Amino acid sequence: MISRFRVFAAKLQGLFAPGHDAREFDDEIRAHLRLLAERFIAQGMRQEDAAAAARRQFGNATLLQENRRELRTWLPLETLWRDVCYGARQLRRNPLFSTIAVLSLALGIGANTAIFTVVHAVLLQPLPYPHADRLAIIWSGLGNEHRAPASEYELDQLRQRSRLFDQIGGIWVTNSGVPGEGEPEQVKLGQVTDNFLSLLCSKPAQGRLFTPEDIQANAPAALIISYGLWQRRFGGDPGVIRRQLRVGNSSITVVGVLPQDFHLIFPDDSSVPTNVDLFEPLRVDSSQPGGPSYLRTIGRLRLGASFAQAQSESDEIASQLRRTVPTFNDAKFSLRVAPLQDDDVRNVRRTLVLLFGGVVFVLLIACANVVNLLLARSGYRMRETTIRVAVGAARSRIIRQLLTECIVLGISGGVAAVGAGWLAIKGLLALRPESLLRLGAIQLSPAVFAYTLSVSILAGIVFGLAPAFTASRVDLVRGLKSGPRVAGRGRKLPRAALISAEVALSFVLLVGTGLLVRTFLALLHVNPGFQPGNVLTFTTSPGNYNFVHELLQKLLTIPGVQSASIVSHLPLDDSYPNWYDAYYPEGTAPSQQSTTLADSRSILPGYFQTIGATLVEGRDFTEADDAAHQHVAIIDDALAKETWPGQDPLGHKLNISDSPKGPYQFERDWVVVVGVVEHVQYHSLTTMVRPQVYVPFQLAPRPVSFVVRASAPLANLAAPIRAQVAKLNANAPVARLIALNELVNQARAQNRFVAFLVGALAGIALLLACIGIAGVTWYSIAQRTNEIGIRIALGAGSNEILRMIFGQNLVPVIAGLLVGLALSFALTPLLQTMLFGVRPGDPLTFGAISTFLLLVGALACYLPARRVTEIEPNTALRYE
């Protein structure tokens, strides 16, 4: 070990002071020669003879210097440099070859760079929180619902009973106006436990985070604001800390500003958006188990505890609660612990892994292409290699040189790829797939560069190895005797195999694209249960009935507005908390009362008409459906079918939670079903999450969005809507003014994004494969020009030869097609969860892609093959 180190040190010295060392050594050798010569002269030799004799006795001094260099420097390093220069010269000398090779690699590696950037940012980079690897999200389970929020009681019980979490915190996000003076603005307000922010943020930008004092019974109201809001509303004034802001008749003190890069990164079904601007401390009332479930709970594991241990502890806690508290037992209560990051990315992980698989395919195709080119070229270079071996180059030396050349090629491709990747990332960002963007900063980082570099070198080695070894297995005699063409003969099979592989891989990508595009098309035509066209939505506050009612009257006066209403949670919109609760019909046994869950929606009359939902049976609400009259509800057809199969649900009683006793006092109550509406896809276009119960807003007031259907272009409605709101209340902010169609588009965004990406990859793959097919066909003609000339001279028609060449080169394409078909049948089931309206083995897609690829392959084969018809037998025979 020590001696290794010494050698290293000596070499290092040699690297930095090469000249000095060499001169000293030269001096030493010269002195030795002089002494030897003097000795010979002393023995009676003539002076000239003595010098020669001395040199003879001393041996080869140049070789000695070389030896010294080898000992004192990294000879491989020097050789490497020479090889690099030589490789670069070779590439320059053959620009067509180099361009195609570098372009292939740029596409292959560039696609890799782009996707890896996303994978790195989303899957590999830890969340930007202190001790991110110990953060867990804790879901409550109720009956069939496994991703439910926790009640305050549950949170408190977890805190008391858990030994493995050192902190457990919770958040609930709602909407609020910004307190204080200035333009009315509606923002997200997070109600958080006192420890929640310190779990996710090590140090605020200004002031402090919440402390247990903030939730004392008589503590002054405290507020923490986001950096963005601080800049926007307070001009970044540090004096905002301790400032009292007016809210209605009371006031609230700003105690802290969060850092600029602070974002909430929560799973997309948690109703916790990234951009929460206000935080208020939440006092957890743990006195009784019956409270509403609404808190998203996170915990930090103690050092050394594992998620599996935490899960089994939570299982134990859940079972204790089930034993001691009857309602928990009835609800089949359970707890699930998941690493926060895993839970965040659970929906995109599969997509990203699949995309990553796709880019690996593209890279393999690019490599196969370059191997093909190299193999073709190594035929031409056989003579050069043979000569080098003949004059004494070692096999290992030649392999090294060829490998270096390939790595130079790989890195050139890599450099071009960083450019291509950069463009690709810009493209990715422009497409704005929100489900990905919220998860991490997607940018070129050192890790990405390191990845690209490694991939480039690895690719260089992969596609360099085979040609290098074949080229170095030189038959001296045959190689020197033959012309440049003959040598490549034996390598036809591997090239055909490479073409088959390229076609097979392209086929898989094309089929994947086909299926995803069909999914997207199916999504375009899916019936979401409402007609999103011509509907505009917005939010405002205050949200009391009088204001809402008056505003709706005013909205109806705007020219072009056909109807207007409100709803507590828009379809396909995650920006509001989603209320859902247990429901049961009369006669349900107590143990079954918590097992069926439905989304609760508070609406006013005209909602269904406005969003274009279909009332199947019964009636819409009226203004008279309030707490003072009979409590009524409208259910969706899914709930009707589940609860009263084969019966008319109208007039039946249903037990749900509403708040007949006052705002937010959600209590269990019997309501009478007065209408049935077609199911509306509230959470996703493709899957039905829960059935729905609609209750009159007067009965269960919740934060609401307005919906307005108009015949006029929606863009022209924004100004009059703002005007009407301002007329009613100058301090009322208008936010999230957005077309309902936009929400539908957003719901399709990820599918569109993935379909587009896979499509782009498949396009690149197809292009590369075509280049490969054309290249091999072209080369096979070049190689056989002589033979073809003879055939023509002997009377073969050029069409006949065209058919022969075409047929022979189409064989590997067809073979690849068959392999691809089999491979696709094996691989497409992996796409299952991403598909909608189409099965993985969809015969239409497979058939269309087969035909398409066969046609494109045949064309790529035919176009260069046509060259044979231009061959002049005379030239061909003399062709060397």
Place this chain on the structure above:
Amino acid sequence: MSKGRVGDAKRSEVLQGTLDLMVLKTLHALGPQHGFGIARRIEQLSQGVLQLNEGTVYTSLLRLQQQGWIASDWGTSENNRKAKFYSITKRGLKQLERETDEWKRISGVIGRVLRLEGGG
């Protein structure tokens, strides 16, 4: 089939090792020496049996120096010329001991093997 191969590494390696041992022993026996002196001493001891390119002594010296078994310093030779003097280091002494043992062991084994063949 004639395949391109150059260099026969094995033979030269044996020679190398032997030369290193001889150089190390010379420095041990005679104290600091310059390259020319070492070459003379080996020539003298080999009594013309060993045909040696004297240049290889320098390769050996470099190698030994790199391992830290010898040290070098510029000094003045007996006829008043600037010359590089090599001397054995502590580590070099240990190495010499090890190599001498090894050499004795191997030459003993080879001797025995050769005797055995002669007898059979």
